Amino acid sequence: MKTEGTESKPGTALARIGLAAVLSMGAMAGAAQADKIVISNWDGYMPADLLENFTAATGIEAELSLHGTNEEIMGKVVAGGGKGYDVLFVSSPFAEALHNLGLAAEIDHDKVPNMANLYPEAMQLAHDPGNSFSVPYAWGTTGLCYRSDMMEAPTSWNDLLEPSDDLKGKVTMLSTDRWLMGAAALAMGKSLNDTSEETLSAAKEKLIAAKQDLLSYDDTTFYQKVVSGEATMVHAWDGWCNYGIAENADIKYVVPSEGSDLWVDTIVITAASENSEAAHAFVDYVLGEDVGIWVASNILYKTPNQKAMDALDASLLESFPNMAMEPSELIKYEQLRDLGEGQKAFARTVTEIMAAQ
Amino acid sequence: MQRRMHTGLKLHLGLFFAFLYVPVLVLMVLSFNRAGLPTVWTGFSLDWYGKLFTADPIIRAARNTLVVAVASTVLATVIGTLLAVGVETRRNSPFLDAILFAPMIIPDIVLAIALLSFYTAISLTLGLHSIILSHVVFNIAFVVAVVRTRMRHFDHSMLEASADLGASEFTTFRRVLLPTIAPGVIAGALLSFTLSVDEFIIAFFTAGAGQSSTTLPMQIYSMIRFGVTPEINAMATIVMLVSFTLVLLAQRADRRVFTQ
Amino acid sequence: MRNRLKSVILLGPGLGWLALLMVVPCGLIFTYSVFERGVYGGIDYTFTLENFRRAADPLFLGIFLRSAKIAGLATLIAILIAYPAAFAITRAPRDWQTALLILVILPFWSNYLIRTYAWIVMLNREGLINNGLAGLGVIDEPLPLLYNSFAVVVGLVYNYTPFVVLAIYASLNRINRETIEASEDLGASGWVTFWRVIVPQTVPGIAAGGVFVFVLSIGNFITPDLLGGGRLQMVGNLIYDQFLSARDWPFGATLSMFLIALMMILLFAQAMVARRAAGEGAG
Numbered sequence: 001m002k003t004e005g006t007e008s009k010p011g012t013a014l015a016r017i018g019l020a021a022v023l024s025m026g027a028m029a030g031a032a033q034a035d036k037i038v039i040s041n042w043d044g045y046m047p048a049d050l051l052e053n054f055t056a057a058t059g060i061e062a063e064l065s066l067h068g069t070n071e072e073i074m075g076k077v078v079a080g081g082g083k084g085y086d087v088l089f090v091s092s093p094f095a096e097a098l099h100n101l102g103l104a105a106e107i108d109h110d111k112v113p114n115m116a117n118l119y120p121e122a123m124q125l126a127h128d129p130g131n132s133f134s135v136p137y138a139w140g141t142t143g144l145c146y147r148s149d150m151m152e153a154p155t156s157w158n159d160l161l162e163p164s165d166d167l168k169g170k171v172t173m174l175s176t177d178r179w180l181m182g183a184a185a186l187a188m189g190k191s192l193n194d195t196s197e198e199t200l201s202a203a204k205e206k207l208i209a210a211k212q213d214l215l216s217y218d219d220t221t222f223y224q225k226v227v228s229g230e231a232t233m234v235h236a237w238d239g240w241c242n243y244g245i246a247e248n249a250d251i252k253y254v255v256p257s258e259g260s261d262l263w264v265d266t267i268v269i270t271a272a273s274e275n276s277e278a279a280h281a282f283v284d285y286v287l288g289e290d291v292g293i294w295v296a297s298n299i300l301y302k303t304p305n306q307k308a309m310d311a312l313d314a315s316l317l318e319s320f321p322n323m324a325m326e327p328s329e330l331i332k333y334e335q336l337r338d339l340g341e342g343q344k345a346f347a348r349t350v351t352e353i354m355a356a357q
Numbered sequence: 358m359q360r361r362m363h364t365g366l367k368l369h370l371g372l373f374f375a376f377l378y379v380p381v382l383v384l385m386v387l388s389f390n391r392a393g394l395p396t397v398w399t400g401f402s403l404d405w406y407g408k409l410f411t412a413d414p415i416i417r418a419a420r421n422t423l424v425v426a427v428a429s430t431v432l433a434t435v436i437g438t439l440l441a442v443g444v445e446t447r448r449n450s451p452f453l454d455a456i457l458f459a460p461m462i463i464p465d466i467v468l469a470i471a472l473l474s475f476y477t478a479i480s481l482t483l484g485l486h487s488i489i490l491s492h493v494v495f496n497i498a499f500v501v502a503v504v505r506t507r508m509r510h511f512d513h514s515m516l517e518a519s520a521d522l523g524a525s526e527f528t529t530f531r532r533v534l535l536p537t538i539a540p541g542v543i544a545g546a547l548l549s550f551t552l553s554v555d556e557f558i559i560a561f562f563t564a565g566a567g568q569s570s571t572t573l574p575m576q577i578y579s580m581i582r583f584g585v586t587p588e589i590n591a592m593a594t595i596v597m598l599v600s601f602t603l604v605l606l607a608q609r610a611d612r613r614v615f616t617q
Numbered sequence: 618m619r620n621r622l623k624s625v626i627l628l629g630p631g632l633g634w635l636a637l638l639m640v641v642p643c644g645l646i647f648t649y650s651v652f653e654r655g656v657y658g659g660i661d662y663t664f665t666l667e668n669f670r671r672a673a674d675p676l677f678l679g680i681f682l683r684s685a686k687i688a689g690l691a692t693l694i695a696i697l698i699a700y701p702a703a704f705a706i707t708r709a710p711r712d713w714q715t716a717l718l719i720l721v722i723l724p725f726w727s728n729y730l731i732r733t734y735a736w737i738v739m740l741n742r743e744g745l746i747n748n749g750l751a752g753l754g755v756i757d758e759p760l761p762l763l764y765n766s767f768a769v770v771v772g773l774v775y776n777y778t779p780f781v782v783l784a785i786y787a788s789l790n791r792i793n794r795e796t797i798e799a800s801e802d803l804g805a806s807g808w809v810t811f812w813r814v815i816v817p818q819t820v821p822g823i824a825a826g827g828v829f830v831f832v833l834s835i836g837n838f839i840t841p842d843l844l845g846g847g848r849l850q851m852v853g854n855l856i857y858d859q860f861l862s863a864r865d866w867p868f869g870a871t872l873s874m875f876l877i878a879l880m881m882i883l884l885f886a887q888a889m890v891a892r893r894a895a896g897e898g899a900g
Contacts (some may be wrong), residue, residue: 038566043414043576044583063567064414068557068578071861075466076562078658078864079473084483084566097864175847177862216764216846220581221396221737228397230742243584247392247399299583340656345840347863348676354850355680363708363807372707374720380775381724383735383745395734396741443627454888455881456632460639461832462880464856467873470866471642472818494638497631502828506788507823516724526623543715544783548829551725551779558857577728585730593727600723608716 015144025165036061037086050055060278070094082272086279090213092127092264095134096338104133114287119325121344122304134266138301145241149250157187162212170232175217178351195342208356218353238322242300262333388590389410405587418576427554429492429517434546437500445508469562483565491563507541650871658864668871684851688834691773695830699781764846772840782827788822824891
C-alpha cells in the first residue's frame, strides 16, 4: 500500500513538469524573430563577447548555435536545407561542397569592406578564387608535433609512418579521413586529391603497415598525450600543437620536408538566409582587426587577416614559431578539395584501413 | 516478509557500487584541474566552478537538457506502458515485435537525418519540442521492452476476476495491473531519462538553430575542438551531488512516513 | 467492440507515434538505397541496384561480425555483473529499493564523454590502476590497458551494465515468493532454488537487458575511438561515416538496411530461445 501512495506523488509532479515544459516550448517556438541572425560555430572559436559587441555596433540581434564537426553541420544543412541558419563556420572542402549543392550564398564584396584586411594570398585560395562564396577565417598546416627533449627533430612523413624502434607505440595519427590519407599521399609525393586506384592502394598499404606502430589514432586529445609524455610525436594541426607548447616549451612543431596541406576554415552565408544584409554585416564585422587579433592570440591559429597579424605581439610569434609562417609559404601547399566522383573509392579505402587488424 | 541478504551478495553489491563510482570520483577530481586538459592532471584550482556560475550558455544548455529529458520520459513512459500492456494482452505478432524492436536498432544517424528531412518536408518549426518528439521514438522502445518483461508472467485471470467483481476496465488497470508492473514502469522511466540526458546526434539534427534549443551534449561536443574544459566536470559534480542528496533526503522522508 | 476500443486506447498512441515518426521518415530514407549518390553528395534520382552490390562486400560483413563479437562479450560480462547486483537490490528492504536503483543509474546522468575521459585517466600507462598496482609491487612494467579491445569492452560494460540491472530488477521483483518458499519447503537448497526456480523466471529480464547492451554497444563510437584508440570499428561508426564523412546517403541507407535485417534476425532468434527457456522454467 505504502509504495502506491509514495509513487503517485512524484508521478503527478512529473506529469505537471512535463505539461509545463510542453506549453513553454510552444511559447518559445513562437518567439523566433525575423530580424535576427543565427551563426553556427564551434564553441570557443570566436570571442565570447563578439555577438554582444556586434549587436551594440550594428543594432542587429545575433545568436550562436553550436556544432561539433564539419560533417555534422553539413549533414544537418543538407537534410534541412539550412533553414534557420544564416552564417556557418566550416572548413574549406565543406564550403566548397555547400556551394556545389547550391546551399551557400554569393558574397557581395561591396557589403564587406573589411575584405581589404585580408592578405592578397587569401583572395586566391584554390577552393574559391576571389572569395565568391566563402571568406577565410583561419588557416594553417598539418605536421608533426613532438617532444624535442625526447627525440631528434623529425624531417619526413616517413618518420611518422615508419617510426624508428624507440618511437614504436609512442606516436599517434589523425583518423579523420582526409588527413589520414593525406599523410600517406604527402609521403609518396602524390596530390592530396588524387583518387586514382594506384595511389589509393599504395596509400592503403602504407597506412595499414603504419597502424601496427601507433599508440592510437587520435583527433581530439593528441596534444594532451604529448604533454603527458604518453606519446613522443603526434600527427597534428599546427594550432592544436600550440596548445601543447603552451603547457610545455619542449614541445615543437615541424612541417615535414615533403610538405603539408593548407587547411582553411571559412565563413559561409547560407542560401537559405532570410536576412542576407545582416549576415553580410556580420561577416564584415568578423573580418575587423580586433577579431583577427583575438583568434591569433587566444586560439593560437594563424589568420589570413593581414591587419591583425601585423598588429600581433612579437612575443607570441616567438613562443609559437609556426604562427610566424608567411602567407607566401602557406599558399605553396595544396588544399583539400571536394573529391566528387572519386569519393566512393576514397571512402572504401578508408574503411578498409580502419577495419584492418 | 523476512528478507535476507547473503554476505556474498552484499559484497558483490559493494564492489559493484565501487565499480560505478570510482570513475565518478575521478571525474569529480578533474573538475579541480588547473589547466583545461581533460585527461592530464596539472594542479589544483577552484576556477572552473567560478567560471561555471558565470557561463550562461552551459547553464542554459543544462536546463534545456532537463526539459527534454523529463518531457520525453513522461511521454514515453505513459505511451510505452500502454503499448506494452496492449501488446502482451493479445496474440503474438512478429510484425508488432519488429516495429517495437526497430527504434533500438535503427542507427541514430539514420533516425536523425530521417526526422530532420521529415520535419522540413512538413514545415514543422524546430525547437526543443522537436527534440522531445524525436527522443520519445527511441525511449518508447526501451520502456516497452522493460514493461513487457514484467507482463510476461502476469496472471491474466486476475484481470478477469477483477472484471467479474464489477470493476471498470480503468479501475482494474489502476488497481490490479499498475501496482504489479510498477517496478517495470519505474525502471523504464529511469532508462528513458538516462538515454535522453546523454543523447547527442538525434538532438543535434532535430534541434532548432540557436541557443534556445541547445542541449548539454550539443554544448559539450562543440567544445571538443578547442578542449572540453573542466567546467563540464564541475557541472556534472554539482548535478550528481545534488541528485545524491535528494535521493537520500527522499529516502529519509520515506522512512519516516513508513515507520509512523 | 469493447475489446477493439481497448486495443485502440492501448496501442493507438504508441503505434501512431512510431508510424508517423519512425516508419514514414525512415522508410523515405531507405528508398534512397535504389538511387545514386550525386557527384557532390546529394541524391541523384537515377534508379540503380549498385548500392546493394557494394553492400554485399565481405569487408562490411567482417566489420559487422567483429563488432558483434565485442558487443556480445560486453553483453555477457554486463549480465554476469548485473544479475547478482539486481538480485541483491530486490533483497534489500523494500523502502530502499527505488533509492538503490536511482543510485545505480545516477553516475550516468553525467556526460558520456567526460566519463570516458575519466576512464582514460584510470587506464593510462601512468594511470591510477597501473600506478596502484606498481605501488603494491604487483607489476614491474605498466600493463597495456588502454587503446585496445580490452579497454573498449571495459568502457561498454561500465556504461551499459546499469541498464541491465534495471531490466533484471524489473523481472526479478516480479517473482512469486510463494514459489520460492514452496521450493524451500520441499527441501531444495538455496542454490537449487536459485538456479531452478528464480533464474528461469527472470529470463525475459536478462534477455531485455542483454538486448540493450548489445544494440547500444554495436552503435557506439566514442568508446572505440577514445578507449580503443580508433583501432576497432563498430558498425555504428561505419554507417555514421557513410552519411556524414563520405556523404553517400544512398549507400548509407543500404548498409543500414542490411544492419537492421541482421539485427532483426539475431533478435528473433534470441527471443525464441528466451521464450523456450522461460517456458521450460515455468513448466
